[in-house]
Amino acid sequence: MKVVLGVTGGIAAYKACELLRLFTESGHQVRVVPTRDALRFVGEPTWAALSGQPVAADVWDDVHEVPHVRIGQGADLVVVAPSTADMLAKAAHGLAGDLLTNTLLTARCPVVFAPAMHTEMWQHPATRANVATLRERGAVVIDPAVGRLTGADTGPGRLPDPAEIFQVCLRVLRGAPRDLAGRRIVVSAGGTREAIDPVRYIGNRSSGLQGYSLARTAVARGAEVTLVAANVTLPDPAGATVVQAESTAELREAVLAAAADADVVVMAAAVADFRPSTRHESKIKKTDGEPEAIPLTKNPDILAELGELRGDARARGAGHPQVIVGFAAETDDVLANGRAKLARKGCDLLVVNQVGRDLAFGTPDNAATVLAADGDAVEVKRGPKDDVADAVWDLVAARLV
Structure with missing residues (x-):
């Protein structure tokens, strides 16, 4: 695949070197097109050496090859x-004053922007309007990360991790449709932990890989994604707003808050069904004899609560149609247990997968059957977790009004 990497004049330009390396090492042919200001941060020899391709910033360089077209x-x-606020404005208004802006005007392939700038610039109404215009035209504009910026400033505007930008680009290159553009989506991922004492907890083996794949794929398909992550050690997916949670109570609070105006809620997190009735304030000491039993109490059923809230809103004639997707991790009688859970929870789709040794939890691959409330069932054969994510979003997109 032929990739054009545009680099603009921001301090994050040096991070584009890592993105370039990821593209070239995965077999892509990359032509770097920097702006003149970008060359103040990283010079032409660096881009040429890393890409193995000529580098130019001006339409008058190698004019016989008509590079601007x-x-x-x-x-x-x-x-x-990175894409500066200036580049977003030029792209939105169709300006063509250098090689990169000319390239953007002549490209008929997918275009991805990864903005990086100070918070005030990102949140300015002019920038927000330019981003909206680019998205309406089909471009993927990845929301910047929250973190340390130039100097002592902190906030939204940081360039996402290059490896995560690369993951979005791979999904776009695979032909990810733009069928979730403008949709607000909530995804939960990982596994909740219920404290026994300050040291120990009840938990499960969920790594969050499937939920993170769902979030990344939704970003590539144009969605505005909030990811509620429970005890996950993975890098934040580029373009997603990440909310951290530990316990089921924390996850519930974050999911319900984000779901209030969401078009889709996907509960991929493995939520603990029970928690200790009492949390010990100090570490339980080992003593002679058998340990005391730990009484348990039920946790809230977040998936069922989402279904009830949606039903209440419909009864009042309020809110908007919302698609709810649940997950069921089963060890035996997989489909029978899945169908029973689908009937209880009131969700539209239930992704059922078998878990166990080297199955689902912590593995890069997965297999699943997606059950629908209308009786349909779609089988997803074992493969990368991205395949399950694509299958889920295909079914969700078909159900969005």
Whole structure:
């Protein structure tokens, strides 16, 4: 695949070197098109050496090759990382004052922007309007991460991790449709932990890999994603707003708050069904004899509560149609247990998968059957967890009004 990597004049330009390396090492041919200001941060020899391709910033360089037309015409993907507020404005208004903006105008392939700027610039109404315009035209604009910016400033505006930008780009190159554009989506991932004492907890083996794949894929398909992560050690997916949670109570609070105006809620997290009735304030000491039993109490059923809230809103004639997706991890009688859970929970889709040794939890692959409330069932054969994510979003998109 031929990739054009546009680099603009921000301090995060040095991070684009890592993104370039990820593309080239995965077999893509990359042409770097920096702006003149970008070359103040990283010089032309660096880009040429890392890409193995000529580097130019001006339409007058190698004019006999007509680069301002040819580069965009021949690309399979254009990604601008970092993209400054200035570049977003130029792209939104169709300006063509240098090689990169000309390339954006001539490209008929997917375009991904990874903005990086100070918080005030990102939140300015002009920037928000430019982002909205680009998204309406089909571009993928990845929301920046929250973190340390230039100097002592902290806030939204940080360039996401290059590896996570790369993951979004791979999904776009695979032909991810833009069928979730403008949709607000909530995904939960990981596994909740219920404290026994300050040291010990009741938990499960969920790694969060499937939930994170769902979040990344939704971003690539154009959605605005809130990811509620319970005890996950994975890097934040580029473009998603990540909310951390530990216990079921914390996860419930975060999911319900984000779900209030969401179009889709996907409960991929493995939520603990029970918690200790009492949390010991100090570590339980080992003594002679058998340990005392730990009484348990039921946790709230978040998936069922989401279904009830949606039903209440419909009864009042309030809210908007919302698609709810649950997950069921089963060890035996997988489909029978899944169908019973689907009937109890009141969700639209239930992703049922078998778990156990080297199955689902912590593995890069998965297999599942997606059950629908209308009786349909779609089998997803074992493969990368991205395949399950794509299957889920295909079914969700078909149900969105």
